[in-house]
Structures are given as structure tokens and as C-alpha cells.
Amino acid sequence: MDLSMPREAMSSTISTPGRAGSAGNVVELNEVRVVFGDLVALDGLTLSVAPGEIVGLLGPNGAGKTTTMDVCCGLRVPASGTARVLDLDAVKSPRQLRANIGVVPQDSGLYPELSPYEHLHFAAALYDLRQPKARIEGTLRLMGLWDRRGQRVSTLSKGMRRRLALARALLHDPALLFLDEPTLGVDVQGRRALWEHILRLREEGRSVLLTTNYLDEASALCDRVAIMDRGRTLICSSPAELRRGAGVALVLACASATAQVAASLRARADVLHVAESSHCVRVRPVNEAATAQIVAAADAIAKVTSVRVEEPNLEDVFLALTGKALRE
């Protein structure tokens, strides 16, 4: 179902500043610092999201992803720095801002004893939507939940619950969406379905800021990825550019002694990272020029039966930037 028709039906009740005709970014964080006691959650964070763009925040737990979202939503007041969202000051105009953003929290925030329809009906009251029935039906149909509209949430799958959370976030037609780990705990099929919905948001001209721990998700969905660690953005670029910057990875298939090969390569100065599996050693050289020497060194220890050059993934990028694995 086309969402644009019901959107027009309720647009009279909601103004969308910064949405149409705005040349500026929908999110503009500048040197934002947030402190909880002794803990610095955000340490001079600078980030922007352009209209119609999907930006992913990628980082380990405690990197400051959720705090960044809280600042954007006006839930957290920065100790210093500025946060402008949809041309509004997130600190000074939180009420007006919240009418124009949609949020999917990490834990969905659903009532198990209510049905999807009742959730959206309640959300319509929260956002002061008049005569919301058509809008609710359109949104539920869009998310593939219309047939389940009367079922209690406790009986829905995790993927359906996440879709319902997304439906609730979309109900009031927000210009900007914040998705906190949108596919956390969802099975592969459910993730693909959610990805399709998120990509459709961009086609509709909405902007999305999402957090994720899944590298493939960030690659599949995001125009740009901001890699965060310890409350700072280490880099913010497109997934392709990030991969290019991280160089290639070699996958060496060895007939035997992969552990010895891996140990030997780890000791080399021209190797950034080594990972081993049963018959393969995956190596990230410091640069492409070192490739030949690395293969030769491995071959001297155990017969290398094949060499494959792999594009680096975002884990490699993260590792290159922070020196540690993403899930540490």
C-alpha cells in the first residue's frame, strides 16, 4: 500500500520543520559532550545526517550510540556543544522536535497484552492524530501486520514486534527516524524484511539514524557509517570508502599447520591482523605491497594451496581504526 495517501490525510495536524525544502542537514551535532558522573558518554561528538540519508552508528557497547540518539531526541541535555535536529534546537524545543521524529527503541517498548491495532490507536492519541483509522490501516498493511492487527503482541514473533515498533514510529509521518538496533534478536528472514522497510523509508525521502552492531546491516542499509568508540566518532564515511581505506584481506588456504602459519604471520611487522579457521588463515597486510612477502612466508611453513583476495568488511575497518575487535 502506498503510504503517501494517508500521510496527506493527517498532515494538517503536524508541521514538519526542516523537512521540505530545507537545504541543511536534518541532524547537526557539533562537539557534543555528555557526562554521567565520572563517565564521559560523549566526548565532543560531531555528526550530521543529510535529508533522505541513512546514517549508521557503529561501535561496541558503551561507545555512546544510544546517548547520541537521546541527545538528538532531546532526552539528554549535553554538557557542552550544540544539537540541532530538523532545524530545531534539541534542548530548547524538544516538544516541537518530538512531534516530527519517530523512534524505535532497542527493546521495542510494546505492551504484550495489547494488539498491534490498539498500539497504533494509542500512538495516534499520543501524537494527536485526528481520525486515524485509515492511517493505522495503511501503516499496518505496509508493515505486513494487518492480518495480525487483533492478535496480542505476546503471540507475535520478534520480527513482527520490531515491525510493529517501526509501524508505531512511522504512524505520525515523521521526517526523521531513529532506529536503535532495529534488527536485534530478529531471525535472518525477519532481518531481510526489516531492511526492505528501512530502505523504503529512504525512497520516501525520510532520513534515518540507526545504531547497529551488525556490520552487514550497516553495509546493506547505510549511505554513511559513523564508527564510534568511547564517545567519539572515529570516522564517518560510506561503507565502500571505509572498505577501500582499510585495504584488502588475504585468505590463505593451507594444507596443514594453519596454527603455525598464523603464529608466524602474527609476528610480522607488515601484518595488521590474523585470524585462523580449520584450513584457512585470514590476513590483513598493512598495505598491498606486502602481499607477496606474506604469501611466501606462509608457504615456507606449510603448503599454501590457494590465495584469495577479499574486500575488507567493516570489522576490518573498525579493527584498523581502534585496534580492537568490534564486540570487545
Add this chain to the structure above:
Amino acid sequence: MRTTLRVAGAAARVQALSLLRSPATAILVFILPVNLLLLMSLFALTGYNAPTGLVLEEDTPRAHAFVDSLRDAYHSFDLRPMDRAQADRLLRRGRIVAAVEIPRGFDALVGSGRTALVRFTVDNVNLDMAEDVRRAFPAAVSIFATRLSLPAISVRPRLTDMLAQDTGYIAYLAASSIALAAVIAGAILGGLVTAREWEAGTARLMRLAPCGLGPVLIGRLAAAAGWAALASSVSALVVVFGFRVPAAHPIELAGGIVFTVVAAAALGGLVGVLLRRTLPITPLILGITLPFYLDSGALEPQRFDGKVLFWLSHLSPAYYGVGIMEHACHGLIVTPEPLWSLYAVLALVAASATLLVGKLARR
């Protein structure tokens, strides 16, 4: 304001649906006050008339006058006519507490001024009950002698009652139990519905709505108060029809339930917002409410436990609820404060606690 009311209304509707679909919570709130009512009535077991077997060996005016005296001995005996063998059997089984036997020739002996031996057997396994019966028996004899103007009785007490009617211990306690039910049901539900917003992770989401979390919590508290008022009404019905305590002022009874429940729900809501967890709500509310209730004139209007406890009891809505209920059921004024002030304090508590809930919800 209009938007706030609409959001609160929607939240109340959603909360009512949640309560209807969560039978465990709903049943707990309905059963708990009635259970407490029954528990409180245990305090008054010894205040009941003692079941006493009455063995009447002759059917004469003086024998009947003696039976009347026993009945009038400060409502101590629940007399059950039976023969001697049956009385002995029931005493042995513990089905009656005492047996009194008016012998053949009683009328003639009393009439001629001679001593009549009335056999009186007490099952003293329950000391409290036995002592009540032992105290009541001489009283009955005195009443009998006074009524018949027998020469041996020289004391004639002149009793003056302060009130037009006596109020039984059970009847008094049962009325105050309605206030307890209202406080318990209101506070527990109020606490649960607010704390749940944090536990379910929905509080953060509601704060992201333009209206904020405050109107949502107020709506939920309104639904909780409605539900608790229903539960308290069940307790009131048990008191009126089960314990046979007629309500002197039925509208006041209904108003008292509503005011007490709303104040308690708002206070419970405040506890829920502060704790943000549902698990400790029920034990905490019970733990706080019961001592305050007992110190709130729940057992008798006059307290002998000191001024500090008396003033402490003013901190609980139970104090004001008990005051209202005793007047609603028995027409008694049991607080030094006027009746209207009890309603006013409950309204003030409800408004202040609700405002605080709204304020804390923004944090």
C-alpha cells in the same frame, strides 16, 4: 489541556484493557482487600457471643426471665436450647463454649427466697472466651435479681450511653476495613501501573511523544483508581451484606471509597515512579499500609498508644478513610478533625501526588 486530557483518556482506556487482560493482577486487587477484611475480623473473634448450650428443665416465668437476663448480659451469650446429653456431647466436641442448666424447681426455689443451683459448665480451652463467659454469668445473675427485685441485690447501677446506639466491635472494624481495602487496592494498582512503564521500556518512548509521559501516567492512574474503586466496593458489599453492617450514609460511603482510592492510587503511583520496578510494590505497600491502618483508629475510636503514633497515623490516607467510613457506616465522628477536612486532605494528597508523578516523569 485538551490534548493532555485526550492522551490521559486514551491511556486510561489502554490501561483498562491491560487490566482486563491480566487476570492475575485484577484478581489480586479484588481478593486482597476481602482477604484483609477477613483477617481483620480475626481480631474480633473473642468479641463474638459465646455459643452456649441452654438446658431448660422447666418452662416457667422465672426460668424464662433468667434466660432473658443471660441474653441481655452485654451480648455475651449465644444461647442454643438443647437437652443435657446434647450439651455434654457438644461441649466435649468443642462446638459450644459453655452450657447452662436451669434445674427443675428453679421457679419455686427463687420464688420462696431459697437458693437455686444453676449448673454452669465452661470449656476453658480458650481462655479468652472462657473469661468472657465467666465475667458475663454473674452479670446475668445481677440483671435477673434486679429485674425480679430480689432482696439480695442492693446495687442498682445507672448507666448512661453517650451514643444513641451501640456499635459492635466487628461492625466498627468492618467499616474501617473498607478504608483499608481502598488504600491497599488503590496504592498497589497505582504503583504497578506506573512502575510497569519503566519495566516494559515504554516510559522512554512515551517521553518521546510531544505530550510527554505525564498525561499517560495520569490516565493510567485514573484507570487504576477506577479498578481499585470497584474492588473496594466489593469489600463494602461484603461488609454491608456479609457482616450485616448497614450504611448510615450510603452516598458518603461511595464518596469515601472514591476519595480514598484516588488518593491511595496517586501515592502508589508516586512510589511506582520512584522505584520503577513492579516486584517490590505489593509487599512495600502492604508493609507501609497495615501499621498505619492499625494506628488510624481502625480498631476503636479512642487510642491509648500515645500522641506520637496518633499524629504519625495522619501521614496515611487510611486515617482519613477510616474517619469517613465510620461516619458513613455508623454515623460516628472518630477523628478530632471535622468530616469535611478528611475529604479535603484526601483530595489534596491526590492532587499533590499526581502533580509529583507528572514532574518526576519528566526526569
